[in-house]
Amino acid sequence: MALTRRRFVEALGVAGASFLGSPVRAEQVGGSPAAPGSVQPALDLIKLDQNENPHSPGSTVSKAVMEALTQGNRYPKNAGDLVTAIAKLHGVAGENILLGSGSGELLKASVPAFVDSRRALVAGLPTFETCTNTARSLGLPVREVAVDASLRLDLPAMEDAAGGAGLVFFCNPNNPTGTTWPTKEIEAMIDRLAQRSPETVVMVDEAYAHFVESKDYWSLAPRAARDRRLIVTRTFSKVFGLAGLRIGYAVGHPDTIAALKLTTTSGLLPVTSVAAALAAIGDESLIRDQVQSNRAARTAITKSFQNLGFKVFPSDTNFILVDVQRKPEDFRAACRERGVMVGRPFPGLPSHARISIGTLDEMQRAATVFKTVLAKTA
Numbered sequence: 001m002a003l004t005r006r007r008f009v010e011a012l013g014v015a016g017a018s019f020l021g022s023p024v025r026a027e028q029v030g031g032s033p034a035a036p037g038s039v040q041p042a043l044d045l046i047k048l049d050q051n052e053n054p055h056s057p058g059s060t061v062s063k064a065v066m067e068a069l070t071q072g073n074r075y076p077k078n079a080g081d082l083v084t085a086i087a088k089l090h091g092v093a094g095e096n097i098l099l100g101s102g103s104g105e106l107l108k109a110s111v112p113a114f115v116d117s118r119r120a121l122v123a124g125l126p127t128f129e130t131c132t133n134t135a136r137s138l139g140l141p142v143r144e145v146a147v148d149a150s151l152r153l154d155l156p157a158m159e160d161a162a163g164g165a166g167l168v169f170f171c172n173p174n175n176p177t178g179t180t181w182p183t184k185e186i187e188a189m190i191d192r193l194a195q196r197s198p199e200t201v202v203m204v205d206e207a208y209a210h211f212v213e214s215k216d217y218w219s220l221a222p223r224a225a226r227d228r229r230l231i232v233t234r235t236f237s238k239v240f241g242l243a244g245l246r247i248g249y250a251v252g253h254p255d256t257i258a259a260l261k262l263t264t265t266s267g268l269l270p271v272t273s274v275a276a277a278l279a280a281i282g283d284e285s286l287i288r289d290q291v292q293s294n295r296a297a298r299t300a301i302t303k304s305f306q307n308l309g310f311k312v313f314p315s316d317t318n319f320i321l322v323d324v325q326r327k328p329e330d331f332r333a334a335c336r337e338r339g340v341m342v343g344r345p346f347p348g349l350p351s352h353a354r355i356s357i358g359t360l361d362e363m364q365r366a367a368t369v370f371k372t373v374l375a376k377t378a
Contacts, residue, residue, distance in 0.1 A: 119166030
């Protein structure tokens with residue numbers, strides 16, 4: 001019997017029909033089924049689930065990308081310019097920089113580069129899971145250390161677990177908890193660890209560094225350039241708003257960068273992504289405006305939750321963590337039914353929801369949804 005469009009749609013069901021008949025957005029994948037008539041159209045969803053920048057790249061970036069398209073017929077030649085710009089930003093040399101397809105590629109590549117069957121990965125729980133998931137997929141040992149009572153990464157416990165490890169992954173500020181350690185405390189840990197486990201590499205993920213306001217926080221990139229046991233990763237996905245262009249970088253000693261390069265694409269990136277990053281990295285007003293916008297919206301939604309009687313944990317990022325006093329998957333589904341996407345559940349956080357910061361208008365509209373959902377019995 002011929003497989004007609006009608007029979008194909010019947011076989012797929014309603015979900016399949018939507019794929020055939022309407023645009024698909026990333027947030028729809030894995031979403032919860034909604035009650036009839038209760039979900040806004042996909043394009044109207046308020047996306048507060050993936051810690052993205054709610055603002056699209058500005059005209060400077062757009063112009064640079066369009067100009068780079070004219071070189072799309074040639075293999076990339078502009079990566080060296082970006083390496084030079086990043087090196088200047090951190091006061092290091094070009095040999096200390098490795099570009100990647102988002103910092104995610106570099107985190108994933110760090111596992112086969114530094115972890116083996118005898119030298120485990122040490123990571124927090126919960127934390128950004130790329131390193132942990134990669135190690136497990138490769139059958140490599142993982143030592144997870146639960147966050148402390150304040151939901152900070154348990155630095156002393158992670159140091160204790162790091163003896164003989166191949167790699168320590170330290171996300172600072174931490175995702176999904178939003179908490180931060182003073183840089184001097186991390187440096188002291190690295191110094192102590194060097195004495196008893198000199199082969200262990202510490203990778204500090206500074207994806208959210210621009211949002212940290214404390215004077216106790218500074219980038220470890222300059223130290224990483226001279227310390228073989230330290231790597232720092234950064235991304236253009238957050239404050240710069242280039243998540244869709246997939247570009248990040250690592251800073252490290254030339255020997256450490258060389259080891260990491262063996263398990264990556266060696267910084268070979270599209271000309272458009274490199275051009276966008278070059279335009280964004282020099283725009284100080286863009287960074288300042290994004291940080292201020294994030295702070296204002298984050299403050300507003302924090303007060304909204306607190307006024308409803310729910311605890312919001314301190315955050316140095318473009319998201320907040322809220323104890324919603326119910327299963328996070330239930331809260332997520334109820335918000336999705338009303339047109340708001342929030343973060344997925346995370347291990348070790350049985351009643352907490354991670355909520356990304358959108359525009360001030362988006363957060364005000366989302367606050368109405370949160371109030372409705374939280375008013376229901378847990």
